[in-house]
């Protein structure tokens with residue numbers, strides 16, 4: 001496998017320097033060819049007042065910066081639960097899968113990740129503790145519920161069919177501009193939601209959209225099977 005930190009040593013050096021300068025309580029180390037950023041992180045407000053301290057382990061994927069790093073909370077400070085977006089092994093889900101790459105591109109740096117992903121997530125956890133979970137709605141749900149929540153928001157619609165068609169187009173390698181628009185207007189995409197469509201098509205990864213579309217279809221299949229069973233009874 002081609003590991004990013006071996007392929008481009010200068011890039012790895014500047015990566016290490018960024019962390020050293022901006023996060024002196026974190027260390028960068030390599031274990032079994034995977035780069036980790038581990039240690040203590042302080043979450044501060046704009047007046048530099050410390051709001052909370054967390055133990056973290058950031059796992060940097062072998063093809064960084066193409067792929068986004070992962071975050072684990074290792075201090076058991078955040079309870080494992082879907083509401084808190086922490087899985088059994090401490091893994092955090094920072095964004096709904098399809099959404100994450102809206103905030104990431106190949107020019108993104110590790111500081112971008114730490115600020116936009118890690119610090120925002122931990123700040124949300126601090127707010128959660130302070131408000132007794134009243135900020136829950138600011139995060140996305142999981143699975144197909146999360147998918148509908150996310151896509152309905154970006155399309156500014158409540159129409160499930162529009163969302164379904166949009167995700168279907170997101171799963172396709174190529175969508176021809178003379179195809180009918182996903183919004184159901186009957187117009188060709190190029191004469192309708194062309195800019196909006198292209199903007200998301202560039203950012204949302206094919207494999208994420210395909211996973212989401214598969215999950216949604218599974219749910220729909222289940223619903224139609226249940227209906228059929230009811231009719232038989």
Ligand SMILES: [Zn+2]
Nearest residue numbers: 082085093142
């Ligand atoms: Zn989650």
Ligand SMILES: [Zn+2]
Nearest residue numbers: 181183192193
């Ligand atoms: Zn349209």
